[in-house]
Amino acid sequence: MKRKTDTMPGEPAKRPKREAARKAQGDDEAALPKKRFYRQRAHANPFSDHSLTYPKSPADMDWASLYPAYSLKKSEEVVNDAGGMEVCGSHDETPSDKIRKSTRATTKNVEIADIGCGFGGLLFALAPQFPDTLILGMEIRMSVTEYVHDKIRALRVQNAASDTGTYQNIAVLRANTMKFLPNFFTKHQLHSIFLCFPDPHFKQRKHKARIVSYTLNSEYAYVLRPGGIVYTITDVKDLHEWMVGHFEKHPSFERVGEEEYDGEGDGEIRQRVRIMRTETEEGKKVERNNGDKFVALFRRTEDPPWPTEG
């Protein structure tokens, strides 16, 4: 079979144009990036090795560079508190290691993760609504991640003096969460995970590539604290049923009743679901096409006692 090349026939000069445009824009930090220079194929192979960078463990993660406003600069005071993380390899740590680690730490931990954040619509909508919560977007596609990164930078510059939101509480990174979620988050660190319009992987033999499966749900349960919630939305009914089936089968999750999240009432859950329905890029596209939107929420339950101790 012929190898696919980067440029499609008929659009040969895309790459240089993009680079020139992005360069021009790079000089002006406050300018919002243009999506058309960051478009990328909608699918990525989650099983390939790529050339990803990821921390060896959550304690090795440089959070301060993602959330500089929350950076914990006074390093001496925080030697023991890397944010409640289980610090591995602490025995051979030198004092300089500890300082290095603490300068990477932040005063708060990320508590909301948007897995497969795409162009970041949800992030930008959540940021001003939950100004005291650190929110992280995770995306496997490189250029899409760059778009979100550039947009966050621009919004931070534009809103530096704003009262309503400075966008210091959101960040994005490129990651394959299906493989490396526990490298970023410690046990029970998150209270919310969003899975918005994930790749449906229609073909049956590609089903293991779906972002929700019985075995992956164990990892979501690991990083979510008991009571935390997984929010899912899709326009593909089959995928919706798949996600519901796999979460309901998993003993660490129970489905959240519609009365808890639907409607115009108050409460953080309702607010988040409203944003999820309307603010994601895919959500808007489905709206334009008069498509369906299927929402399902799942709550992380307490771990049961050990079988021999119950």
Add this chain to the structure above:
Amino acid sequence: MNQEQRNSAAQLRMAFPYKCLAACTRLAADGEDWALFGASGSTLVVQSSRGTQSTWSTEQNVENKPDHGDESVEGPSGKRIKLSHPTHQKNNFSSIKISNDGKYLIAITAEDKSIRVFQLSSDWQLRQLSERCMTRRPCSITLSDDNSTIFCADKFGDVYALPLLPSPEDERNANPHPEDGPKKYAPSASLSTVHSGRNRKVLEEQLKQAAKGRPQPKDAPTFKHDLLLGHVSMLTDVVTATVGSRSYLITADRDEHIRVSRSVPQAHIIEGFCHGHEEFVHRLCMSNSNRLISGGGDTHLYVWDWLSHTLLEKIPLQSAVLNLYRNQSGLNSLVPEREEDFRIAVSGIWNVPSRTDETDEILVACEGVPALFKIKPETPSEEAQTLVLNGNALDVTFVTVAGANTAIVSIDHVHEPGHTTKTRENQEPSRLQLFTTAQNGEWFEDDRLKSTLEWFSQDTVGGQDTGESARVAFGKEVQGVIYGVENLRKRAEIDAAVSV
């Protein structure tokens, strides 16, 4: 019929090295009785201390069936057309385990993805009870403490639980409604979910196909197998561990992860991760004092307090291999020019059984290295002993004879020591080496069991008169079966270069 091939095959009765070994001791009324099991290519070999000698081969069943492999027919144009692949697939054993009660042997074969369970008779003969073919290649198996369940970790990242001996009830339940008939296929995409022109055309095609009816995907196994947990990565090892009344499953993968989960029936609960490896993890080993030792593509072995997910110690291994090559005459040529590029891949870690269960001692082997390294995880600073071997170390098992621990080591007698591709001019006559511990704790080569194990260890024919090309071909075949750990290493730079 290809006469030439047949002849060379007849001559080519060189024996495979033992990729894996297992030993088992029974306390009989009239003293100890032990047996050694080895997997040599597609054959299991058994020898007991009382003289039992037997073999069991995956080939023997194949040969009974009519073999159309070499047949060919006249094609319409008068050309001879081969009907199928001339050499049928060989099913080589990749791992064997003996149940704690000494009654069963469980073996996995790589090519046909099968788990075979054998019953061990009173005179150590093997009788196959079951052969279960998994959908993905099993990489590692272990047994629950009560011997009732096999845990099978596969190449796709999943761990399944299978009953050691399926009950008739299990069989019935695992066959859900075969009478329902094939489910009707309906594409899950719809016109509102696909937007591009090309995708819409594909969807229209699918709808047409659906109307015609479509072949069903391959059958799932019909025996009982429960999915316990999964990584999105190739699994390399699975071990069980127990603390008090709590049992755990610990799994290792190619993406540097070591995961600690609860065991059945709560295997969906992840207790934590032992973070720290920078390359693939290949082997996990539980020590006498319940420490976890892990190794793979990293330059060090890692010692863990796995219950608190804390790294206790990193033990240098790459430097130990380099020291061996520098100081051992005959191995000097293996010292690499640029030592920083020198890679090791841990192929095995074995816990040395101890009577007292208090002292930890392990033996470690690296792929393609003709030595074993003795390490005491509690006092890693102590000079480690290196046991130099006549060939690359493949597997180790222990038998206790008259109160003394004997390590039975299988070596690669086909390839040059220190090489995984270069075949020897003259094969090593023995496929085993035996070591015993002295008073001071050092291991020394001890040939007391040599005569007992002579039949087991000898290379049956020797294959001296097979000629150069056959020797090289055989070396290649053996290499494919016994090596491959280094292939687990990621080649990020190369992949990146190709995809750009």
